[in-house]
Amino acid sequence: MSATRRLIAVVLLVPSLAAVALWAFAWPAARTAPRELPLGVAGPPAAAAQLEKQLTRHEGAFEIHHYADGTAAREAVEDRTVYGAVVVTAEGSELLTASAASPLVAQLLQQTVARQAAASGAQVKTVDVVAAPAADPRGSALGASVLPLALAGIAAGAVVSLLGLRGVRAVIGLVGAAALVGLVAATLAHSWLGVLTGDWWAEAAVLGLSTLAVSAAVAGCAALLGTPGIGAVSFVVMFLGNPFSGAASAPRMLPEPVGAIGQWLPPGAGTTLLRSVSFFDGAAATGPALTLAWWAALGLGAVLLGAQLKPGPARAEPATEARQPALVA
Incomplete structure (x- = not known):
């Protein structure tokens, strides 16, 4: 691609991304109202x-x-x-x-x-009946946790893919990173900030599963589609999952079908599940838990499948020893 074409692509791409971002984030916020x-x-x-x-x-x-x-x-x-x-x-x-x-x-x-x-x-x-914690009466901290978890998942999936980890090693890396993110996030949100008030280990599990759902999807698409798969999943999570999650309001307060779409994506399902586990003793947790589990399972399955479809380069065989010279009669 020539320098002129690259310049035109940059000039057109940046305003297009800005328009999509404004539509995804500003439109649901401007149309917030109760719907059924x-x-x-x-x-x-x-x-x-x-x-x-x-x-x-x-x-x-x-x-x-x-x-x-x-x-x-x-x-x-x-x-x-x-x-x-x-x-x-x-x-x-x-x-x-x-x-x-x-x-x-x-x-x-x-x-x-x-x-x-x-x-x-x-x-x-x-x-x-079920009051918000005194440390976060407006739910601002809980809503602000959606973006960091999404970024952590995207980063984990991208790093695993770009470092060339494949198959079982990639799965272990993704699961291990998500588990550590869950522990760190629970320590910050529950133990330090006090914005979560439920069972500590259950909250850590939810935070880790939310991260794994994103990271597995990123790594899985990268394993099947290559580097463009990272960008595709990142776009869906950042430009659709975050603004459509309803974390700042509620899914039924967003324009249709935005609220429903958001609950099928990891940020929305993760926020709903975290509220249920932290404040409602796990009530209505089955649906969002299954959504996150499906994202994680399909993503990890794609990672394993990609390793089978695109095996790594074969190792060079060690040089065989020279044959013994034939016996002279």
């Missing part, structure tokens, strides 16, 4: 029906779940079936939230329900 957000309603049938009618005025905003009483509604919040619930009793209405699931959603529910209550002249008591 699971919300529970409990109480006498007449009062619950009236409340549901008021909530459905926000077309497409809430997905209403009905519960017999406040106890069932609280259990639904703790199980991550709903983000919150409104309980109507004879003494008044009570709003159950879970800021640990999403501080932004908890604030949104308080504003929405309080506004409706004020319009009808009633008061609503708010109860944070």
Whole structure:
């Protein structure tokens, strides 16, 4: 490629990447709003029906779940079936939230329900059933952890590929690096910063699995496609996985189908799994755990398959000893 063509490629490539980055990061943030957000309603049938009618005025905003009483509604919040619930009793209405699931959603529910209550002249008591940790009440630290874990996974996969590690050695390197990342990240986030409050070893496992899902995918694509595979997976993780993860808000707060796509990618699945393990005793952890496991398994399988399809150069055979001279008759 001539110097002029390289110059044109640089001039066109940089603005294109900037446009893609702005679209991926700014568009979901600018369109943040509740979309079929699971919300529970409990109480006498007449009062619950009236409340549901008021909530459905926000077309497409809430997905209403009905519960017999406040106890069932609280259990639904703790199980991550709903983000919150409104309980109507004879003494008044009570709003159950879970800021640990999403501080932004908890604030949104308080504003929405309080506004409706004020319009009808009633008061609503708010109860944070599963509160965010005091060290991170807005969930900023948890949201900020998505990018470092993604970068760590990309770096591990790229280093293993560029150093020429293949087959079993590459798998051992990827698993070992991810395990160490999980231990270091848990030490920083749980032991030092105090932004995670669950079981330490479970959190370390989740952080390590999130890293392995990315690094295995990078190394696996590199083993099958060569160096371009590193760039392809890095693009998907950085430009789609991070902004579509819903870490700063919630998947149901992102435009469709962005929220669903994000949960099928390692950053989104890892964030959801970390919230479940750290704040909800593992509730609703099966789905994101399987997503990360599939990414890791397919990536490691591709690493092994690539070693079989593209075997390394054969070693030179050692020189054989010279034949003994024939006996002279």
